[in-house]
Every structure is written in structure tokens, then in C-alpha cells.
Amino acid sequence: MGDYMAKGEELEKKAEKKLSGWGLFGSKYEDSADLFDKAANSYKLAKSWDKAGEVYIKLANCHLKLESKHEAASAYVDAANCYKKTSAKEAISCFNTAVNLFMDIGRLNMAARYCKEIGELYEADQDFEKAMDFFERSADLFQSEEVTTSANQCKQKVAQFAAQLEQYPKAVEIFESIARQSMNNNLLKYSVKGILLNAGLCQLCRGDIVAITNSLEQYQELDPTFSGTREYKFLADLASSSDEEDVGRFTDVIKEFDSMTRLDAWKTTLLLRAKNALKAKEVEEDDLT
Known part of the structure; x- marks a missing residue:
């Protein structure tokens, strides 16, 4: 050396x-x-x-x-x-x-690629605000070059960071927009159920049961096959156990889904937030009685 x-x-x-x-x-x-x-x-x-x-x-x-x-x-x-x-x-x-x-x-493709690299470095540093900014820039640049798959991957990261920062409406909007685009592409159709699951989990964290129920109806209209998927059943069961304020059932629903389809760290974080909000509501009501 x-x-x-x-x-x-x-x-x-x-x-x-x-x-x-x-x-x-x-x-x-x-x-x-x-x-x-x-x-x-x-x-x-x-x-x-x-x-x-x-x-x-x-x-x-x-x-x-x-x-x-x-x-x-x-x-x-x-x-x-x-x-x-x-x-x-x-x-x-x-x-x-x-x-x-x-x-x-004018090498926008290269600029997009290295914006993404910067985003990844900020993500590794847990600076989600800055990571989101650079993945957004990367998505815009990829989109301008019509590299749709890379643009969508970056947009999904933006939505995930938005959710981590509790900016749920922004996250939902991005996930739903990608799902709509993907339905028109035969290669991307298969990924729609996963994207709608992500959007649904963000809705769940907002704690508005009416909004979740309405979203599930919209998702069925968007993708008629969605209601037959495990992802749909998972969201519907989470919504009903949230509505009933049944923490035990909420937990069982998660365990059952996770035993067949391993939940990643991002989904686990969101589900834990929703569960803790449900628990807090339960404690609050116990204090009132």
C-alpha cells in the first residue's frame, strides 16, 4: 500500500x-x-x-x-x-x-441518476426531508426523459418518506397516482395491489375510518381484481378492527398476513403507529368510564 x-x-x-x-x-x-x-x-x-x-x-x-x-x-x-x-x-x-x-x-438522465444517489445517502443518514427532496428531483428528471419505471420507483420512495414524516395525504396521493398510471401498463399491472396496499396503510394511519372505507371502494373501481387479493382483505380487516377499536383483533390480522407475506420495516412502522393510536384511544375511553 x-x-x-x-x-x-x-x-x-x-x-x-x-x-x-x-x-x-x-x-x-x-x-x-x-x-x-x-x-x-x-x-x-x-x-x-x-x-x-x-x-x-x-x-x-x-x-x-x-x-x-x-x-x-x-x-x-x-x-x-x-x-x-x-x-x-x-x-x-x-x-x-x-x-x-x-x-x-442536457444529460438529464445522468443528473437524475446522481440525484437519486444523493437521496440514498440522505436516507442512510435518516434525513428523510432531504432524501425526499432529492428523490423528487430525480423522479422529475427521469419523467422528463420518459424513463417511467425509474421515475415511479423514485416517486414511491418520496411517498414512503412522506409517510415516515407523517405527511399521509401527500403519500396517499402519490401512491394512488402511480397505481392509476400502472393500470395502463401491462408490465406494471402486477405491482398495483402492492401500491394500493401502501396507500391504504397511509389512510389507516390518518385514523379516518370513513376515508379508508371510501378508498377501498375506489381501489376496487380502479382495479376490479383488487377485491380478490390478500392485500384487500388485509386492509378491510384492519379497517373493521380499527372501527371496532379492537386492538387484539388488529394485532391478529397483522400476524396472520405477516406469516404469509413478510411485512417490511416501512409497513411495520406504519402498522405500529396505527396500533398505538388504537391503544391510546382504548385507554382514553377506559379513563372516561
Whole structure:
């Protein structure tokens, strides 16, 4: 590793020397870029990620002097991928610069991809507000390029973050909109029951039984096969046990569904919120009697 580190330092020094010296415009930046690229690679081999990230930024600056925004953006992406191993904050900063450069040259698909990467870094950091912002930007960019599947995946993440932040109306609206779009696509039709289940769980967390019942009727109109699914039965049973304020039955309904279709962490969080709200209501009523 020490050899790679020394090699990286040597190449970086050569690149810096080229930059500070005389040379025909362009040629010194091209020569320096080549040396910085090799230096960054050596630092990566030495697993010195911060140094590699730092040198990729120097490489990006050379490309910007040569008015090559695409190469500069790619170098910022390389820097971000190095920083991902040591500092999410630095990685986000580099991805952000890359996104802006890709936007400038009309590479919206690439900009969308790296907005999504930023969203994922914020998600890993449990910063759902910022994660939601970047997944929203990513969805809009994918949509503008008509990459519908990727746009919908990002929108679903936005809806999930909205629900985690207890912005249930926003989450419901997004899930229902994706379900409507998906019904018109033979490849996406199969996913509709899962999306409607997500929307229904968000409705459940709002605690409005009338709204849940109305939604279930609307979902049957949207997808006539929905009423025959386990997802529909699950939502209907949760709604009726909520209406009856029967915490025990509510819990049994969840256990039964989970024994056949494993509930993910997001659904479990929402169901726990709904159950706790039901328990609180039960305690409140016991106190009144």
C-alpha cells in the first residue's frame, strides 16, 4: 500500500508542477489531467479515499479549464464515490456539483441518476426531508426523459418518506397516482395491489375510518381484481378492527398476513403507529368510564 501512496504523491506533484509552469493553453491542463487521473488511481489502490477524492476534484478543475463539462462531471462522480467511503457530506457535495454540470449539458438522465444517489445517502443518514427532496428531483428528471419505471420507483420512495414524516395525504396521493398510471401498463399491472396496499396503510394511519372505507371502494373501481387479493382483505380487516377499536383483533390480522407475506420495516412502522393510536384511544375511553 505504501508503494501506491508514494506513487500517487509523486504523480500529484508532477501534475501540480505542470499546472504552475508555462505551456500552450490547453496542453498543460491536458497533461496535468492525465497525471491527476493516474495519481487518483494510485491513491485508490492505496485505499486512501480522501486523497483520491481530493485529486479527482483537481482533475475535474482541469477538465473545466478545457471546457469539457462532461469529463468534469464524471470526475466529480469519481470523487463522490471515493468520499462515500469516508464522508457522506463530501460525497453529497461532489454528486451535487456533478448533477449541476450534467444539467448544464442536457444529460438529464445522468443528473437524475446522481440525484437519486444523493437521496440514498440522505436516507442512510435518516434525513428523510432531504432524501425526499432529492428523490423528487430525480423522479422529475427521469419523467422528463420518459424513463417511467425509474421515475415511479423514485416517486414511491418520496411517498414512503412522506409517510415516515407523517405527511399521509401527500403519500396517499402519490401512491394512488402511480397505481392509476400502472393500470395502463401491462408490465406494471402486477405491482398495483402492492401500491394500493401502501396507500391504504397511509389512510389507516390518518385514523379516518370513513376515508379508508371510501378508498377501498375506489381501489376496487380502479382495479376490479383488487377485491380478490390478500392485500384487500388485509386492509378491510384492519379497517373493521380499527372501527371496532379492537386492538387484539388488529394485532391478529397483522400476524396472520405477516406469516404469509413478510411485512417490511416501512409497513411495520406504519402498522405500529396505527396500533398505538388504537391503544391510546382504548385507554382514553377506559379513563372516561
